[in-house]
Amino acid sequence: MAKQTLILTLWLLTGSLFTEATYYRHHRYIPHFFRYREPSTNTENLLPDVANPAPEVSQSGVPTYLEVFDPAPEVVHTIPEAFYPVPEVVHPAPETHHQTQMLQPGPEVPSPDRNRESRVFYGIMFDAGSTGTRIHIYKFIQKDPVELPVLDNEMFHAVKPGLSEYKDNPEEGGNTIRQLLKIAKKTVPEEEWGRTPVVLKATAGLRLLPVEKANALLKEVQEVFEESSFFVPENSVSIMNGANEGVLAWVTVNFLTGHLYSNTRRTVGILDLGGGSTQITFLPKSKKTIEVAPPKFSAKFNLFNKTYELYTHSYLGNGLVAARLATLGALGADGLDWKVFTSSCLPKKYREDVKFGGDSYKVSGIPGGYAGYKLCYYEVLRVVKGNFHQPYEVKGSSVFYAFSHYFDRAVQTGLVSSLGGVVEVRDFKKKAKEVCNKMTKYRAISPFLCMDMTYITCLLKEGFGFKDSTVLHLAKKVNNVETSWALGATFDFFRNFNIHQD
Numbered sequence: 001m002a003k004q005t006l007i008l009t010l011w012l013l014t015g016s017l018f019t020e021a022t023y024y025r026h027h028r029y030i031p032h033f034f035r036y037r038e039p040s041t042n043t044e045n046l047l048p049d050v051a052n053p054a055p056e057v058s059q060s061g062v063p064t065y066l067e068v069f070d071p072a073p074e075v076v077h078t079i080p081e082a083f084y085p086v087p088e089v090v091h092p093a094p095e096t097h098h099q100t101q102m103l104q105p106g107p108e109v110p111s112p113d114r115n116r117e118s119r120v121f122y123g124i125m126f127d128a129g130s131t132g133t134r135i136h137i138y139k140f141i142q143k144d145p146v147e148l149p150v151l152d153n154e155m156f157h158a159v160k161p162g163l164s165e166y167k168d169n170p171e172e173g174g175n176t177i178r179q180l181l182k183i184a185k186k187t188v189p190e191e192e193w194g195r196t197p198v199v200l201k202a203t204a205g206l207r208l209l210p211v212e213k214a215n216a217l218l219k220e221v222q223e224v225f226e227e228s229s230f231f232v233p234e235n236s237v238s239i240m241n242g243a244n245e246g247v248l249a250w251v252t253v254n255f256l257t258g259h260l261y262s263n264t265r266r267t268v269g270i271l272d273l274g275g276g277s278t279q280i281t282f283l284p285k286s287k288k289t290i291e292v293a294p295p296k297f298s299a300k301f302n303l304f305n306k307t308y309e310l311y312t313h314s315y316l317g318n319g320l321v322a323a324r325l326a327t328l329g330a331l332g333a334d335g336l337d338w339k340v341f342t343s344s345c346l347p348k349k350y351r352e353d354v355k356f357g358g359d360s361y362k363v364s365g366i367p368g369g370y371a372g373y374k375l376c377y378y379e380v381l382r383v384v385k386g387n388f389h390q391p392y393e394v395k396g397s398s399v400f401y402a403f404s405h406y407f408d409r410a411v412q413t414g415l416v417s418s419l420g421g422v423v424e425v426r427d428f429k430k431k432a433k434e435v436c437n438k439m440t441k442y443r444a445i446s447p448f449l450c451m452d453m454t455y456i457t458c459l460l461k462e463g464f465g466f467k468d469s470t471v472l473h474l475a476k477k478v479n480n481v482e483t484s485w486a487l488g489a490t491f492d493f494f495r496n497f498n499i500h501q502d
Contacts, residue, residue: 118141118142118143118144119141119142120139120140120141120142120152120192121139121140121142121192121195121196122137122138122139122140122187122188122192122196123137123138123140123196123197123199123490123493123494124136124137124138124184124188124196124197124198124199124230125138125199125200125201125486125487125489125490125493126177126180126198126199126200126201127201127203127484127485127486128162128163128200128201128202128203128205128206128221129162129202129203129204129205129274129275129276130162130164130203130204130205130208130274130275130276130277130319130321130322130356130357131160131161131162131205131274131275131321132158132159132160132161132162133158133159133162133163133176133177133180134156134157134158134159134482134484134486135155135156135157135158135180135183135184136154136155136156136482136484136486136487136490137154137155137156137183137184137187137188138151138153138154138487138490139151139152139153139154139155140152151487154481154482154487155183155187156482157180157183159176159179159180161355162205162275163176163202163205163206163217163221164205164206164208164209164217164276164357164358165355165357165358166217166358167209167213167214167216167217167357167358168213168358170216170217170219170220171220173217173220173221174220174221174223174224177200177221177224177225178224181198181224181228181230184196184198184230185229188230190229193228193229193230193231194229194230194231195231196230196231197230197231197232197233197236197493198225198228198230198231198232198236199233199236199237199489199490199493200218200221200225200236200237200238201238201239201240201489202214202217202218202237202238202239202240203239203240203242203245203274203276203277204242204274204275204276204277204314204316204317204319204322205275205276205357206218206239207239207242207276207277207316208276208316208317208322208357209357209358214239218237218238218239221237222236222237225237233493240485240489241314242277242279242313242314242315242316243279243296243299243312243313243314243499243501244299244485244489244499245272245277245279245314245485246270246272246279246280246281246299246310246312246313246314246485247281247299247301247310247312247485247488247497247499248485248486248488248489248492249270249272249279249281249483249484249485249488250267250269250270250281250282250283250310250312250488251303251487251488251491251492251497252478252481252483252484252485252486252487252488253268253270253401253478253483254267254268255487255488256478256479256481256483256487257401257478257479260303265283267282267283268282268398268399268400268401268473269281269282269283269398269399269400269401270282270400270401270402270403271400271401271402271403271406271464271472272402272403272404272484272485273319273320273402273403273404273405273406273456273459274319274320274404274405275319275320275321275322275356275405276316276317276319276321276322276357277314277315277316277317277318277319277322278314278315278318278319278320278459279312279313279314279315280311280312280313280391280464281310281311281312281313282310282311282312282391282394282398282400283308283309283310283311284309284310284311284391284392284393285393285398286392286393288392288393289311289391289392289393290309290311292392293311293389293391293392294389296313296501297311297312297313297389298310298311298312298501299312299499299500299501300499300500300501301497301498301499301500302497302498303497311391313389315387315388317331318383318384318387318388318459318463319405320405320409320452320455320456321356322356323380323383323455323459324354324356324448324451324452324455325341325354325356325361326383327343327345327379327380327382327383327451327455328341328342328343328361328363329341330361330363336359336360336361336362338362339362340362340363340364341361341362341363341364342363342364342365342366342369343363343365343366343376343379343451344365344366344369344370344371344372344375344376344379345371345375345376345379345380345436345448345450345451345454346363346364346365346366346371346439346447346448346450346451347365347371347439347440347443347447348365348366348367348368348369348371349365349367350363350364350365350443350447351363351364351365352364352447365447371436371439371450372436372437373432373433373436373437373450373454376436376450376451376454377454377457377458380451380454380455380458381458381462383455383458384455384458384459384462384463385462387463388459388462388463388464388465390463390464390465391464391465394464394465394466394470395465395466395467398470399471399473400470400471400472400473401472401473401474401475401478401483402472402473402474402475403474403475403476403483403484404484405452405456406456406472406474407420407474407475407476409449409452409453409456410423410428410431410474412445412446412449413431413434413435413442413445413449413453414431415427415428415431415474416474418476420473420474420475420476420477421473421474422471422472422473422474423471423472423474424468424469424470424471424472425457425460425461425466425467425468425469425470425472426468426469428453428456428457428460429457429461429468431453432450432453432454432456432457435449435450435453436450436453436454
């Protein structure tokens with residue numbers, strides 16, 4: 001199989017929609033791999049040849065929005081023929097200390113028309129999180145019918161607030177999706193709209209809502225999709241299972257970093273800290289890690305003709321914003337109209353109304369009291385202690401990629417640059433102390449910075465049980481691709497991984 005090449009450039013686009021950035025990425029890499037039967041030739045990064053499951057439909061005919069892990073019968077989605085075979089994303093050349101993996105040859109493909117021109121097609125994935133909604137528009141190129149498509153580029157845009165803020169006004173929530181679809185229509189050529197699937201997966205923000213309110217929002221999104229000119233597959237709108245979120249983020253990061261191709265099966269773990277939930281996922285080196293873990297703390301799936309069993313768990317209600325409210329004693333509290341929730345983690349003179357999940361909370365520092373790292377740590381510790389399972393081998397020398405709010409807060413405090421960087425767990429503690437003891441200096445950035453950095457420190461050490469020396473790669477992007485579950489979810493949509501929990 002001939003060498004694949006993929007060019008990398010990055011455009012920064014600005015949009016008038018809300019306050020987030022839109023960016024466009026185009027990349028070309030020159031990886032070197034070897035076929036399983038022919039060590040002297042190159043091969044592709046093949047995704048598993050597994051059919052997509054049939055979407056669930058309720059008795060009433062309304063799509064079922066909640067995902068399940070149990071493998072469904074192998075029934076192919078009614079995706080236009082243009083999407084077969086499954087797209088391939090060519091990852092960058094592995095780091096020098098990683099060995100190249102021999103891969104099995106890909107599935108058989110009908111004889112090609114050698115004179116056929118390269119074909120382009122697209123996929124659209126919405127990430128509906130607790131603090132914002134993001135759209136990922138992927139462009140794929142089929143250069144040769146006998147070879148799998150490659151990821152050519154990605155357009156990304158994010159808006160705030162998240163869908164959960166519209167729990168009492170689903171129509172307005174639907175309007176945010178319409179605005180993002182306008183970007184999609186500017187990105188995807190009109191002649192491709194009818195063949196481009198559009199999918200939305202919601203995360204912790206909607207998981208925390210009452211079922212009827214969450215489903216009302218998802219039904220509204222479904223209607224917005226139906227009125228668009230894009231291809232709307234069955235079950236295109238759903239709430240993602242938390243463990244799927246961790247697994248698909250792990251697939252994305254390890255695929256892009258080349259770790260899935262190491263002969264030693266060396267991979268990196270992932271830590272994702274959203275607004276409403278947080279995930280930890282890694283490939284254990286010891287069977288004992290899975291054996292002594294609580295039920296539903298592992299997931300199996302097939303990838304590159306291998307079965308992976310990951311340690312993974314999503315902690316609902318322990319995302320950064322939810323943890324703020326829990327620290328304040330406000331999460332699940334009543335009397336929000338008159339109660340004021342105070343904390344020594346906040347500047348003494350701070351007093352504001354804070355919104356989360358469609359509710360408003362009166363929040364304040366302690367004017368005549370004390371503030372600082374030690375007092376803040378004790379407050380946060382009550383939220384973390386005893387609520388997390390510490391994996392058997394997490395105190396070892398594992399390497400983790402940490403993103404979302406881990407990355408955001410590290411950049412805001414100057415722990416790393418906007419390009420990311422490598423730190424140790426102890427560096428978060430050191431920076432948290434600095435921020436908490438100089439709240440006035442950092443208040444302009446965020447009055448919650450002390451609480452957030454202290455929570456991250458406590459979560460890593462007291463929650464997950466990491467050592468001070470554990471290495472964390474803080475990144476928003478890996479090789480200029482967003483470090484989220486969206487790319488992994490797009491792969492899964494085209495060719496199901498058969499993820500299921502044990």
